[in-house]
Amino acid sequence: MLAATTRAADDTVSDALDPKAMREPLPNAWYCVGQAATLKAGGMRPVELNGEQIVVGRDASGVLFAMRDRCPHRGMALSKGRFDGASVMCPFHGWRFGTDGRCRDVPTLSETDSSDFSRIVVQRFPVIESAGFLWINPYLGPATAQDVPAVPELGFEAAGCLVVELVVEASFDLTTLSLVDPGHVAFVHDSWWFRPSKELREKVKTFIPVPHGFVMSSHATTKSSPVYKLLGGVPDVEIEFRLPGVRLERIVAGDKRVANYTFATPLSNNRTMLTNALYWSMPLLNLLKPVARPLMRQFLSQDQQVLQHAQAGLDRKPTMVLLGQGDLPSQWYFRLKREALDAARTGRTFENPLTQQELRWRS
Ligand code: FES
Ligand SMILES: [Fe+2]
Incomplete structure (x- = not known):
């Protein structure tokens, strides 16, 4: 009896997800x-x-x-x-x-x-x-039939592309959270060309689970953004987050396509590369490249600055308080990651733990 009890306790310990694994980037991913x-x-x-x-x-x-x-x-x-x-x-x-x-x-x-x-x-x-x-994929563990998150694809013929890469002195998790965090946009990305109005407005968005992530469903966005005005007409925008640290924003206006992709790459402990790629299908937009590049760099360095200061705070005390519906996507990131680690550890297929949900916040 005693032996059985001991074995059960041991099993529980050895079966539990190693908390260290949760703090590190997903090992088996692109x-x-x-x-x-x-x-x-x-x-x-x-x-x-x-x-x-x-x-x-x-x-x-x-x-x-x-x-x-x-x-x-x-x-x-x-x-x-x-x-x-x-x-x-x-x-x-x-x-x-x-x-x-x-x-x-x-x-x-x-x-x-x-x-x-x-x-x-x-x-x-x-x-x-x-x-x-x-x-x-840097994974060196035993070969398994694990399903790893799909590598992003573009899905249209790009007439041009603009890429900005920036190293952020912050952890992979903290940097990746900025890809799913609607709350920071109004405060961090407050440049006139991106956010002409300084007022916080109520937002209601529907989130749908997709393989290894979730998508904020297609919707007509505000016409006031000068960037969107360039498209002509009201565009449909869809924003997908996918493990390990991928944000895919797809904008469709008639036969025109724009995609804004952001990738987080763990370089080493507390050093993460943020890559932003903007693709478009309209050859005329190539003329705007010299203007758009510094703006994109400015946008990304706004994230860089704030993330580095936040990392310093987390270094002193490594806890976060995730509060309200605006922070739910951040909680979902950790749930998705936990599920991916758990599925890998127990040799089963990844099952998205999320369900469709409408979220409200102000930004
Ligand atoms: S040949 Fe590579 S270190 Fe000697
Ligand atoms: Fe940001």
């Missing part, structure tokens, strides 16, 4: 690691992802690869070496690695030296290209 077009065939570059240094490249035939940016010999950064379109040569002692991570050559070995280098392998990571970006 993260944006930069623009795809700037990585040409035969090129490689270093990227940082969740504490890993990774070298991502494109071989001579255009196929992507990603591997740990660390030579197994003495730890040298392989991204500092040379890539001939087929293999990477470490700049320290010339060891060569194929894009499959396997060691191909150790040029310093004498012909009489039978040391076997064929079993030396650099850790590889899956990498794909979508919506003009490169995406890496």
Whole structure:
């Protein structure tokens, strides 16, 4: 009897979700690691992802690869070496690695030296290209049939695109919460061109669960925003949040399309990359690029500034009070993340714990 009780208690402890896992970014997910077009065939570059240094490249035939940016010999950064379109040569002692991570050559070995280098392998990571970006899944755990959140796609032919990337000295969670937090917009993004009126207005929005996230259903938005006026007509706007840290805003006005995508990427502890990409289907809008770029940068640095100050406060005391309906999407983020971790841990399919709900707040 006693033994049974003890076992039950042990099971409870070992089955519980590790609280540390909840504080870290989702391990098995795709993260944006930069623009795809700037990585040409035969090129490689270093990227940082969740504490890993990774070298991502494109071989001579255009196929992507990603591997740990660390030579197994003495730890040298392989991204500092040379890539001939087929293999990477470490700049320290010339060891060569194929894009499959396997060691191909150790040029310093004498012909009489039978040391076997064929079993030396650099850790590889899956990498794909979508919506003009490169995406890496840094997960190194056992292979499972887990369903990971889908990588964002664009869904239309973009005539142009504007990308701004900014490093935020704040945790992945805090930064990601800003993607689902309607309450900060009026206070943080108060530039005249984005928010001409300073008044808080009552908002009522319907939220619907979608795979690995939720969407604020399509609706006619205010006509007063100068950015929306450019579209002509009343646009339909749909804003989706999806794990691990993806916000997809899609604007449709007749046959015109604009998409404003934001991705959070964990670089290292309390350092997060925010990537904002604005795509449009109307070639005329390309003329506005020089004007739009500084505005977009200003918008993103408003988030950056406030998040860094908030992180300092959370460093002193790591608790939040999530209050009212405006903070419900933030609570949903944590519920979705918990469910993803729980599903992975117990080897079952992810089941979205959210239900359709109408939320009211002032912003
Ligand atoms: S450290 Fe790379 S070859 Fe020696
Ligand atoms: Fe923001």
